[in-house]
Amino acid sequence: MKKSLRYIYQHQKELSILGGIAALLGWDQMTYMPLSGTSRRSEQSAFLSHLIHEKVISDTLWYHLTKLSKQSIFDKLSNKDQIVIQRLKKDVHKARKVPSDFIKRVTKTTTMAYSAWEYARKKKDFSIFSSLLEKIIELELEYCHYINIPGHLYDNLLDDYEEGMTTKTLQREFSYLKKKLITLLKKITSSTSYQKQQDVDFTIPKEIQQELCQIVLKHMKLPKKRTRIDVSTHPFTTSIGYDDVRITTNFERDDSMFSFFSTVHEGGHALYELGLPRGKFKDTIISDAPSLGIHESQSRFWENMIAKNKNFWDYFLPLFRKKIPNKLRSVTNDEWYRMINQVKPSLIRVEADELTYCLHIILRFDIEIQLIEQNITVHELPHIWNEKMEQIIGLTPENDTDGVLQDMHWSGGSFGYFPTYAIGSIYAAQLFQRLTTLLPEINIQIKTGTFSEIVTWLHKHVYQFGRTMSSENIIQRACGEGLNSKIFLEYLQDKYFKLYLT
């Protein structure tokens, strides 16, 4: 028993070390790698992925896991060991269901599909991508049969990103949310305030953007010694090690506030990563987030509930005014708050505002379900996409690049990923509602740029659990109930009624 436990903990530590190395390869590729380094970098990353996969599915690991899982032995394990073994066995069991040959086929197909997707985008022509997307969907279906979770086929895909979540729950929550959001959006877009709304055009010099990002991260209590911020095309957060969590942003966007809000967003991810359990769970499978949805809840919590909160600007607007006096001297707090929260229905998900964002996700979720249920064909996709976009957002893409080709996710075979963005938004609202109900003084603290009590609360109610329980359980414990889009909707209604309809 002791030998098996030693083996398993050493094994997890090695996976953790390799995971950090793989993360560094990815980070470097997105930030500093010279252009021509791409080809060797792909080989390096593929080599590591293969090594990690081989380790996960190794027969020796499986032998020790099954041995320790025997009831007579399992009962003698400490509570900690039991949690670790259970979680790990579940993951390994799942990984072992998938034949190595299948993984090779997926890698080959998605590599080609990514190139085809890029080219199709350039040519604004979905048909360039469609036959490979068909292949990917076949592979997704094959994968579902390997995994074979009871329930909806799509549950098998969802489980990779949002463990334990079901298609049934999402269909219930998302259909409610869709209906209500469309109604709310229509009310807003027909309001006088919306009609009179104007684009605000102002730029913040790069150096000042950088300074403002540093300031807000400091307020969020990101420790300088354990983090850094760099530049990449698309912002992201990655953990190289427990004390080495890195975020990126971009200062070159047309929208001068992009770097600030994306930094707050990634800062939320980073705080979560930095707060994941160490101590007895260090270098185990437990020291990780239980799902992408809850990870995204942390970034959206900070970006939307905190940095797009009116109170937040009581502290930060004067600071912005000091840094950019000529441009912001005459802007009132109210004008500024309206500006950063403008509702602007758009065709592009990554440019969507807080209110319409989830509609973009639900559109993709609906399509993914229909593809997996084989109710629609790939061939019909552009047409279906455009029709749904018109229904939901009220706009029709002029070409496939602004429509069905806009996201890279499908080219990589990431079906089941999109819903986690909406789950994140909903969880974030639930956490914020609970936090401010329990501790109304938080609103006052936000007015002074003081977030330490928020971080402490998130630590106690989210970060510290790691993967000891599912996301739904964490939210249930913290908020008294699991995923509830009604709370999110109420939050949006309250905020956007005040902005547009009063």
Place this chain on the structure above:
Amino acid sequence: MKKSLRYIYQHQKELSILGGIAALLGWDQMTYMPLSGTSRRSEQSAFLSHLIHEKVISDTLWYHLTKLSKQSIFDKLSNKDQIVIQRLKKDVHKARKVPSDFIKRVTKTTTMAYSAWEYARKKKDFSIFSSLLEKIIELELEYCHYINIPGHLYDNLLDDYEEGMTTKTLQREFSYLKKKLITLLKKITSSTSYQKQQDVDFTIPKEIQQELCQIVLKHMKLPKKRTRIDVSTHPFTTSIGYDDVRITTNFERDDSMFSFFSTVHEGGHALYELGLPRGKFKDTIISDAPSLGIHESQSRFWENMIAKNKNFWDYFLPLFRKKIPNKLRSVTNDEWYRMINQVKPSLIRVEADELTYCLHIILRFDIEIQLIEQNITVHELPHIWNEKMEQIIGLTPENDTDGVLQDMHWSGGSFGYFPTYAIGSIYAAQLFQRLTTLLPEINIQIKTGTFSEIVTWLHKHVYQFGRTMSSENIIQRACGEGLNSKIFLEYLQDKYFKLYLT
């Protein structure tokens, strides 16, 4: 035969991939890693080193290598395969001589020794470091017995850094060079020019230093897509992949010219790395430099023979004047040339000028030989060091930190490394002499900042060979003879006589 060959080439490719990953971990640690990332980074690097070592000494590899080395099979191999198998077998054979347990003991001792060395430096007290240094020397001797190359014991250590070089050759070349350099130095330091020589005090703003570094790298034909330059405490060059070679410099030194000359130095290393054989030798053991000495010859060639050459400043001084007009307007070409080539006997190797640098190396070489021959004890080292320093350079360290404790090499067990710095200087002079004899127009090209023909020549005579032959063979082919310190001495005499004695 085919199966064995396939195995061996795949194996080398994996080692090449892993080597690049390890290089990235090192690069990141020295450039961007957050402070607290150190502990996990050590684990990541150690894990990879272990993985690489296990791969090198694997029995399967050895099986295929011995199989292919059987005369009847070997004779049937292509010339390329024969070269690869021979080289690889030699390396693997050597690695397999060393017990794994020994490597663990070395790692443990050097880790402790490095900390002790750091602390001893802080306290300026050699005795804090001495007992661990004694242990390291015992380990070095143990290592010599495992490797067991016929000849001097020290040859076993030298061979790790300068394959094929012998202690006997170095003793002959270095004792000649030492004698002659001491005489030359005495002549210079008693000259009127030297007596009148004054420290020049000027600073170049960081941004302009950066710009000048970029300009000189462009002239050296370093391709932007395959390289980058960053900042680290000590400058270095590293290869992450064939098309991803990175150099670093430092803009914070007191000497404003440090960044420029160190960039040229590292640029020389980078050009070599970028020029190493690909094609049929890609991802084989051949696609590497055959020794540290020849690698160093490339950096010193560019730093000393090119960038500290009078002709070089015909082009670059006007450019410097344009960038820093106030400070350099009144400086003549001759004054500038004298300033950047000032002889200044110093206690510290890394601050030494071109003329005295090799004396610092020879001092260390003499001491290493005596330690390995067990003619002196670690206990006597500070005394011996100071005495030798007085004899050679004419200065006595006031404390151990400025004396025997100044370099980290011994704490890491790198005995046999120091001589490669002097070998590099000598080879560089030999290459420059041959190049300018064959192609005198090179001197004119240097005057116009044109270095493409130099790069082409180095490619043809050094880079393209990789490890197909030893450094000595490469130099013999290029210059008509192997290591010859007389050529280096003549170069120095000619240059410094003109500067100080005419």
